[in-house]
Amino acid sequence: MTPDLIQYTHFVALRALATKVPLGRHFSGTAVPQVFYLSQDGHTGTYWNVVLELAKNRFPVTVNANLSRTIRSEIVGKEFLWSVGLVYNINQTYRRVD
Numbered sequence: 001m002t003p004d005l006i007q008y009t010h011f012v013a014l015r016a017l018a019t020k021v022p023l024g025r026h027f028s029g030t031a032v033p034q035v036f037y038l039s040q041d042g043h044t045g046t047y048w049n050v051v052l053e054l055a056k057n058r059f060p061v062t063v064n065a066n067l068s069r070t071i072r073s074e075i076v077g078k079e080f081l082w083s084v085g086l087v088y089n090i091n092q093t094y095r096r097v098d
Helices: none
Strands: 009-015 018-022 027-040 043-056 061-073 080-088
Touching: none
Parallel strands: none
Antiparallel strands: 009 027, 018 027, 027 043, 043 061, 061 080
């Protein structure tokens, strides 16, 4: 392996999961919070991450957000990362409601 690349990595995570939490009559939400420990070639860090999802019932598109924050770290990187995305579910059967 190339010596300037990371050689050894250890990853341990504690994760919770709350799915399809009702948010009114037409929407539901999902939350996946996580705390994790990362070690790369002897440099360590502890991080917090959450994935949030908002879905309209019986609709194939959902909106999700991924937020990550450093708690304490020796690993070089940004303190806060985020992203927002759209997910289209093609593995379900939907019917049109007029």
